[in-house]
Structures are given as C-alpha cells and as structure tokens.
Amino acid sequence: MDADNLYAVLRSRDRRFDGRFFVGVATTGVYCRPSCPAAMPKPENLRLYPSAAAAQQVGHRACKRCRPDASPGSPEWNLRADVAGRAMRLIADGLVDREGVSGLAARLGYSERQLHRLLLAELGAGPQALARAQRAQAARILLESTGLGAGEVAFAAGFASIRQFNQTIRQLYGLTPTELRSRVAGKAGNQPRPATAPRPARVLSSRAVRVQVRLAYRPPLDADALFGYLAARALPGVEEGGAGFYRRSLRLPYGTGVVDVTDGGDHMRCELLLADVRDLAVAVRRCRVLLDLDADPREIEEVLGADPMLAPLVAARPGLRAPGHVDPAELAVRAVCGPGDELAELVERFGEPLASPVGTVTRLFPPVAALAEATPLAEALATGRLTLDPGADRDAAERQLRTVPGVDERTAAYIRMRALADPDVFLPTQHVRQAPASWRPWRSYALHHLWAAA
Structure with missing residues (x-):
C-alpha cells in the first residue's frame, strides 16, 4: 500500500x-x-x-x-496455512503461556531462534511479545468487567508477577490498572444503563468468575443464519440455541466453562462463566473461531459475487459466515458418529455434569480418552496419532484423517473445514459436484451459500 x-x-x-x-x-x-x-x-x-x-x-x-x-483479528491468519499462520493460532490459543516459547517451537518443529526470526519478519514481534500483548488484553477485559482484585487479575491473565503486570499495563495503556478500571467505571456512571445491558460480572469463587466481553467483527454479519446454523446442530445437554442466541459448555486448558452469545447489533455480546479465569483468552479466541468473527465478508463476497451462479446467493445473504468449532476433537467425533441416538447416548454416559448448569446446558462433551473404545477416531486423537489443534498442518491432518477407519473423504473434508477453520474447503452438493477454481480461496463460504439456498 x-x-x-x-x-x-x-x-x-x-x-x-x-x-x-x-x-x-x-x-x-x-x-x-x-x-x-x-x-x-x-x-x-x-x-x-x-x-x-x-x-x-x-x-x-x-x-x-x-x-x-x-479490534477483530486479521483474516490473514485463518487463510494462511504456513508456519507463521499456525504459530499465530497456537499463540492465540494460549500455548506460550502454558508451555513457553520452547513448547511452541517444538510443536511447530522449529528451533526457538528460527521461530523468533520468522515471526519477527512476518509480524514485527517475536512469540513472547505476541503472547504479552494477549495477556495485556485479557487483563484489561478482567479489570473492566469483573470485580477481581488487581493481583487476581494479574495471575489470571498469565503474568508472572504483580510488578510485571503493573509495568505492562502502564506501558501499553498509559494508565495504571486502578486508573484503567476507574476510567471505565466513570464512563458507565455518566451514562444511563440500557434496558438490554448484561448483568454485572460477579466472582463465583476464588477463581471462578462470570465475564462479559464484546466480540468485534467486520460488518456485515448474517446473525440469523449464524445462530440458525448452530441451533440446528445443537447437541442436547452440551448446546442449545435459538433466535438470536447460542449457548454451550466448554472444556478449557485449566477448567470448564459455559459461553452464552447473543447478537449485540454491531458486535457479539459474549458472557463466559469460567471455572478458572486463566482460561479467558483461550475461551474468547475459541468463540471467535466458532462464530467466524475474523472474516472479511466484503473481500469474500467480491470474489464469490463475481460468479454468475453465486452472485444472487451472495446478494441475498450478505455477511454469511463459515462457523468453526470450539473443540476440534469434539467436532471430529461428532462428524464420524453423526447426529442421533448413538451420540446422545455417549454424552449421557461419558459427559461430565457441569457444577453450574446454564439453561439446558448441563454437561461437557466426553473427553476423547473416554470414547477411545467407541470409535477409532477418538482412539487416534487420545493417543496423539492424530492432531487437530489450532497449530495442525491442515494438509497433513486431512491425510491422517483419511487413514482412520470410518473416516471417508467427505467426512475428512468437513472436519478440516470446521475443526481446523479452513476457509477453502468444498464438499460436493446435489447441484454442484466440483467448485470452480475462481471460488478459491473462499470455497467454504461458497458451500455455506449453497447449503443456505438449499
């Protein structure tokens, strides 16, 4: 530019x-x-x-x-399948905070020095600086939307010490943690409380907390289609959805949670009930992937709208998204089992009850280890022979999937599209057996337009 x-x-x-x-x-x-x-x-x-x-x-x-x-995340990181893209997805999923830069480098098959050099060239910052920025944002959300003390916020956001937390907040926001919280409280006090305002955050235990977050996105967004898609596939006990809302349980690195998302007009209003607040940044990232909030719909529609077949579909549904998933392993198992009594029975038998149910969301989806005897795919995931985390190489993962008994070509492609949030996957439909090359790199969105039209 x-x-x-x-x-x-x-x-x-x-x-x-x-x-x-x-x-x-x-x-x-x-x-x-x-x-x-x-x-x-x-x-x-x-x-x-x-x-x-x-x-x-x-x-x-x-x-x-x-x-x-x-601001919304860059759509580039959903599109890119190279090492930098995989690294960004893993950093956003909290891997550096949990396993350090060495764990990130090992996961990607690089030395720490090579990885630092690569990310510095691509993003102007190394993995530690990128993780620091994420910790600061998580801390800001907690300061502004919860009653947690500053010390609790510091450690919940992943800072090693109170001193490091105070110094980082001051450097990045030009305010102390107390001033940052007071500034927001002062603004709220000067404005009338809207009738639809979310409930005030409250601490549920020494760690558990209810947090409210505004999830930004690039307009337009077809919220009716997005919530309808998720509601139609909701698994009883684990999920529920309807007009303008979606709710589900979450299995997170440090604990469990429940997310409740509603349409906020120019943003998505997200309420998280977390057993451990250290999971905040990861939960937010996974919700963004689920709702496909980092997409640029105008860029996608410029490509797809140039095709005579898709043009009327794109015009009819501006902002149609390609939903991902909060748990790649869960999505994969569900894709293989399919909807029906078998899946419901597995949830009832192996799904762990939530300590704090919300609505009809009462259970977690079973861990893959508990399902290892039920399906070869769960066994492959449980033993590590198959990896579907945010840093997975999409091509390698699809090849691995197709070696698992019970996973055909179509199922592997569907898992790639949703579990790995790949924007360029196509599955044959009743009327379109093969996608034209001109639909690349947005074939997943073309597929969703065809499904919606059908």
Missing part, C-alpha cells in the same frame, strides 16, 4: 482494515486502528505495524479512544 492509498484508507475510517494493520503516530507515541475517529496526523508522522505487539515493542501505547487491542 503506497502512502496515498494508505492516507485514503485512514481518511475513510473503513472498519474493514481494523486488525489487518495498526497505525502508530510518532509525535504522540500512540498506536490506533485504521478507523480511529481522532484527528488525522500528518503523513510523515505515521508508522505502520503488522501487529499490535509490533507497535507495543517500539514503545507505542494503545489509543484510549479506538482501543486497537480490541
């Missing part, structure tokens, strides 16, 4: 570019979203960064007005 085009983008304040890159202002030391409503700086004072972590690493702090750390 040359300087003239960049300045035109910033003048237009187009929200579609939020999260794709970040804009630093040399004179103020602040970095912003491209859509920031603040006065435009002079062109010579602008600096571009490929990630929030890159801007933070050179000393920029987040703009208090546009909150760039809360």
